[in-house]
Amino acid sequence: MSDKVIIIKAKSRIQLIDWREIWEYRELFLVFAWRDIKVRYKQTILGAGWALLQPLFSMFIFTIFFGNFAKIPSDALPYPLFVLIGLIFWGFFSGTLSAASGSLIANESIVKKAYFPREILPLSTIGTNLIDFSISFIMLLLVAVYFQVIPNILALLIIPLGIIIGALGAGGLGLLLSAFNIKYRDVRHALPFFIQMMIFLSPVIYPSSIMRPSFRYLIALNPMAGVIEAVRIVFSGGTSVNWITLAISGTSSILLFIIGYYYFKSTERFFADIV
Numbered sequence: 001m002s003d004k005v006i007i008i009k010a011k012s013r014i015q016l017i018d019w020r021e022i023w024e025y026r027e028l029f030l031v032f033a034w035r036d037i038k039v040r041y042k043q044t045i046l047g048a049g050w051a052l053l054q055p056l057f058s059m060f061i062f063t064i065f066f067g068n069f070a071k072i073p074s075d076a077l078p079y080p081l082f083v084l085i086g087l088i089f090w091g092f093f094s095g096t097l098s099a100a101s102g103s104l105i106a107n108e109s110i111v112k113k114a115y116f117p118r119e120i121l122p123l124s125t126i127g128t129n130l131i132d133f134s135i136s137f138i139m140l141l142l143v144a145v146y147f148q149v150i151p152n153i154l155a156l157l158i159i160p161l162g163i164i165i166g167a168l169g170a171g172g173l174g175l176l177l178s179a180f181n182i183k184y185r186d187v188r189h190a191l192p193f194f195i196q197m198m199i200f201l202s203p204v205i206y207p208s209s210i211m212r213p214s215f216r217y218l219i220a221l222n223p224m225a226g227v228i229e230a231v232r233i234v235f236s237g238g239t240s241v242n243w244i245t246l247a248i249s250g251t252s253s254i255l256l257f258i259i260g261y262y263y264f265k266s267t268e269r270f271f272a273d274i275v
Contacts, residue, residue: 021117022117022119022120025116025117025120028116028120029120029123029124029127030124030127032120032121032124033124033125033126033127033128036099036124036125036128037128037131040128051131051132051135051136052135052136052139054091055084055087055088055091055136055139056084056139058083058087059080059083059084059087060080062083062087062205063079063080063083066079066083066205066206067079067080067083072205072206072207073206073207073209073210074207075207075209075232075236076236076237076238077147077149077232077235077236078147078149080143080147081140081143081144081147081149081235082207082232083204083205084139084140084143085140085228085231085232085235086202086203086204086205086228086232087204088133088136088137088140089133089162089166089224089227089228089231090199090202090204090224090228091132091133091136092129092130092132092133092163092166092170093166093169093170093223093224094170094195094198094199095125095129095132096125096126096128096129096166096167096170096171096174097170097173097174097177097191097195098191098192098195099122099125099128099129099174100122100123100125100126100170100171100173100174100175100177100178101122101173101174101177101178101180101181101187101188101191102178102181102188103121103122103124103125103174103178104118104121104122104178104179104181104182104271105181105182105185105188107121111271118264118268118271119175119261119264119265119268121178122171122174122175122178122264123171123174123175125174126167126170126171129170130163130167133163144235149235149236149237150237151234151235151237152233152234152235152236152237152238152239154234154239154241155231155234155235158230158231158233158234158241159231159234161227161230161246161250162227162228162230162231165223165224165226165227165249165250165253166223166224166227166253168223168253168254168256168257169223169224169249169252169253169256169257170223171257171260172253172255172256172257172258172259172260172261173256173260174260175257175260175261175263175264176256176259176260176263176264177191178264179263179264179267179268179271182267182270182271183267183270198222201219201222202219202222202224202225202228203219203225203228203229204228207229207232208225208229208245216245217244217245217248220244220245220246220248220249220252221248221249221252222249222252223249223250223252223253223256224249225245225249226242226245226246226247226248226249226250227246227249229242229245229246230242230245230246
């Protein structure tokens with residue numbers, strides 16, 4: 001018989017993140033992420049092909065209406081590639097946020113019956129959507145080759161940094177909204193509208209260069225705004241990344257994660273009772 005004893009006790013509000021506990025349950029994180037990947041494409045004809053079709057179809061629609069009809073500028077990039085960059089990075093952020101916000105409700109039977117760090121459920125959606133992002137990003141590179149666009153070497157820094165910023169921002173908001181969703185089920189109805197509005201407050205279909213500088217910094221509070229603009233610059237071969245807007249987006253993302261995690265852990269003890 002094992003002599004190991006597990007003691008579950010409340011954590012101090014000063015230090016809510018128990019890194020050792022999260023590390024001990026790292027395999028559970030992978031189990032949840034892999035399960036969600038299998039469930040997402042189970043009994044589908046195209047399977048992971050949906051990760052390609054969704055941004056590709058949206059690219060065609062936006063190119064026709066905004067690139068051709070509205071004549072929205074795309075700086076130094078062909079408009080299809082310009083908008084595809086925005087769609088792929090925004091899709092990673094919004095997909096993670098949507099899945100994370102409903103993760104506790106979707107797994108209520110597990111939440112009620114077994115103990116584990118509850119934050120694993122919303123945060124595991126990052127891994128799931130990272131797979132979709134990777135598939136879509138390969139398509140993005142192929143589209144860039146088609147238009148004979150070669151990214152700057154700076155892309156090796158900006159793209160991973162953008163993924164980290166997006167994951168922190170979506171993870172933090174996901175933690176916050178998943179905790180809200182336990183008590184207030186309005187979240188599931190309000191979130192799609194919120195995401196739909198946010199895409200127009202992000203430089204997905206238009207460049208930030210058409211904005212006044214002061215408003216550009218305000219938009220940069222959106223975690224993906226600075227990321228999308230920076231990735232477009234390195235894809236166009238430029239090196240003049242606006243580090244200020246990227247820093248604002250990164251700082252906003254970190255703050256969102258801290259606030260979301262703190263609120264999540266502060267209300268975690270009530271989850272099993274009201275889920």
